[in-house]
Amino acid sequence: MSTLANAPYHHGNLRQALLEAALIILDREGEAGLGLRDLARAVGVSAAAPYRHFDSRAALLEALAVTGFQRFAATMEAVAATNPVDPMSAMGKTYVFFALENANLFRLMFSPQLKKEGRPGLKMAADAAFETLRHIVGGDIRAGRIKALAAWAKVHGLAILLLDGQIAVRAGEDTEALIAEIIGSL
Numbered sequence: 001m002s003t004l005a006n007a008p009y010h011h012g013n014l015r016q017a018l019l020e021a022a023l024i025i026l027d028r029e030g031e032a033g034l035g036l037r038d039l040a041r042a043v044g045v046s047a048a049a050p051y052r053h054f055d056s057r058a059a060l061l062e063a064l065a066v067t068g069f070q071r072f073a074a075t076m077e078a079v080a081a082t083n084p085v086d087p088m089s090a091m092g093k094t095y096v097f098f099a100l101e102n103a104n105l106f107r108l109m110f111s112p113q114l115k116k117e118g119r120p121g122l123k124m125a126a127d128a129a130f131e132t133l134r135h136i137v138g139g140d141i142r143a144g145r146i147k148a149l150a151a152w153a154k155v156h157g158l159a160i161l162l163l164d165g166q167i168a169v170r171a172g173e174d175t176e177a178l179i180a181e182i183i184g185s186l
Contacts, residue, residue: 015053017043022064026104031111036060061114062122068109069125072098076132087136092155092183097176099159106159158182 021042025033036050036057043049054060075098076091084090099106108114109126116123134148158179161167169175 014043014045014049018050018053018060019063019067022060023067023105026064026108027102030104031061031108034060034064061108061111062119064105065109065111065114066121066125068102068105069122069129071102072109073125073129073132076129080132080136086184088151089180089183091133091136092151092158093180095152095155096159096162096179096183100162103163107163110156155183 018039022034022039025039025042034057036054037047039060040047040050050060054063076094079090079094080087082090114122116126130148130152133152134144137144137147137151158167162179167178169178
């Protein structure tokens with residue numbers, strides 16, 4: 001006689017459902033709102049079910065960061081594919097807008113608690129996103145890397161300053177125009 005505890009749970013793609021629900025919770029409540037039991041409840045599965053896909057909360061956070069880098073890289077690649085007149089400016093604006101539109105995910109992606117060493121999936125996803133920028137910069141490996149790092153540092157700094165409210169957008173000021181003007185002066 002089979003019991004519910006012994007029966008495998010079929011959700012279709014539970015891992016993906018958990019990630020999508022976690023992204024919603026992350027967006028609404030921040031990283032502090034993410035717990036595997038709460039996530040299970042949100043998706044409508046047993047409290048043990050998420051542990052089949054994420055052995056810990058840290059594993060869930062890593063998977064979310066990987067998802068973030070994948071989405072970020074896809075966004076950057078889509079912009080690059082349009083062959084913008086000023087690719088560096090277009091990529092810079094895209095970077096900042098991604099950060100502003102996905103603030104909690106962006107913060108998680110670059111969280112110091114998620115060190116890329118020892119997390120090959122996270123490192124690979126982060127490196128792929130950086131490689132998109134390095135490819136736009138062009139040049140040989142060393143010069144292209146340095147130029148890409150300089151551009152990254154500038155737009156990342158701008159994104160963080162905006163996210164933290166350190167750059168005040170004045171009344172009547174167009175945020176998008178402000179960002180474009182700052183990026184254009186880099």
